[in-house]
Amino acid sequence: MNNSDMPIRVLLVEDEVGDAQLVKIELRQTHGEKFIITWLESLNDVPQSLQESDFDVLLLDLSLSDSEGLATITKAQLLVNMPIVVLTGRCDTDFALQALEAGAADYLVKGNFGFDGLARAIRYALFRADMEARNNLLVAALEAAASSVFITDNDASIKWVNSAFTRLTGYSSEESIGKNPKNLVNSNLQDKDFYQAMWADILQGKHWRGELINKRKDGSLYQEALSIAPVKDKAGKITHFIGINDDISERKQLEEQLQKMANTDPLTELFNRRVFLERLAEEAARLARFKDQSAALLMLDLDYFKRVNDIYGHSTGDEVLRKFANIIRETSRAVDLPARLGGEEFAILLSGATKTDAMTLAERLRERIANTIIPHKKGSVRITVSIGAAALLSTNDVGGDKALNHADIALYTAKDAGRNQCCWFSRAINYKNNSILTREHE
Secondary structure (H helix, E strand, O other), rough: OOOOOOOEEEEEOOOOOHHHHHHHHHHHOOOOOOOOEEEEHHHHHHHHHHHHHHOEEEEEEEEEEEEEEHHHHHHHHOOOOOEEEEEOOOOOHHHHHHHHHHOOOOOEEOOOOOOHHHHHHHHHOOOEEEEEEEHHHHHHHHHHOOEEEEEEEEEOOOEEOOOOHHHHOOHHHHHOOOHHHHHHEOOOEEEEHHHHHHHOOOOOOOOEEEEEEEOOOOOOEEEEEEEEEEEEEEOOOOOEEEEEEEEEHHHHHHHHHHHHHEOOOOOOOOOHHHHHHHHHHHHHHHHHHHHOOEEEEEEEEEEOHHEEEEEEOOHHHHHHHOOOOOOHHOOOOOOOOOEEEEEEEEEEEEEEHHHHHHHHHHHHHHHHHHHHHOOOOOOOEEEEEEEEEEEEEOOHHHHHHHHHHHHHHHHHHHEEEEEEEEEOOOOOOOEEEEEEOOOOOO
């Protein structure tokens, strides 16, 4: 928009000398505004004048020697890039609307400008042009944005989407306009409570942010980070909502991979020692609160595993560990937590299990392992496992350390008894050293 301290440069195209003079007089008498007027009698003179000077607005008569009627507006638009204010002798509402639809910024009847009417029309045309330029710039910025952007009315009906929205969802602008985003891309993986909580926030005028899973036009799912901002009018009433969403599927997959790396043993894909000890501590705390509940712990160690590595190689040893881990997974209950603590040492946390439950599972595991044969070019590989079991104590056992120690004692008691056995910890067990740090077994 023209700076108020700068004169407004007007290009007047009018073939009637008297009408041109009236326009000049009208603008020169305007208070608080200065106009510099360049007068031409035909459209044919416009290109040369544009080469010599810049202009802010075009005042255009629709009855010229080289053009007549609404076609004059179209011709003028091909020549100039500025707002056009039409000047005509016709006082016709329908014709005025047609002129505006053809691209005119405003429409004035000659000799009926009213007080300051012509200057106001020019100022309004410049203001509209400036606002249109700003809007075009904003739209261009939104179209260039990598994030998907959509605008809805206060009933959540889509009014506008950018190109990123189309790329993300697979729906064109025409397919999206008038639709509710929830109905357009809803995966049905978020429940009613999710959307009720979201609407409770944004209807209060709050800026809502969250993550959800949506569905593309082709049926594929994607995870997105969604931000919704209410738009209010001057009275504070919500009129629109602006939604910005980003596809975070790759990021979530990476997070899952990193989480898996942090929580699992890379060879067997069982939980690692850190996770097992954390869950063991949680289970011990739960038993301390609920005295009538029980849990048990199994410690498992492959017998003579060092010989497998020495005779058949470490790759075969890795295969044995993976096979062993699969058998543990297949044999354990859904509520159990199997883990690899290190080397050939494994453990299973049995939530809610009694001694009978624990020993039944241990014996099932021992028997299945003993019957497992792994083919190798040097001969079939057979393995056995020794298992120690203990109850998870509910008192005076912070973090389950005592249960670990008891299960470990039972494990090495099973090994001392000849291996390929299951042993339940009891006070009657005789052992020389109950420290797992000072005992070495194959």
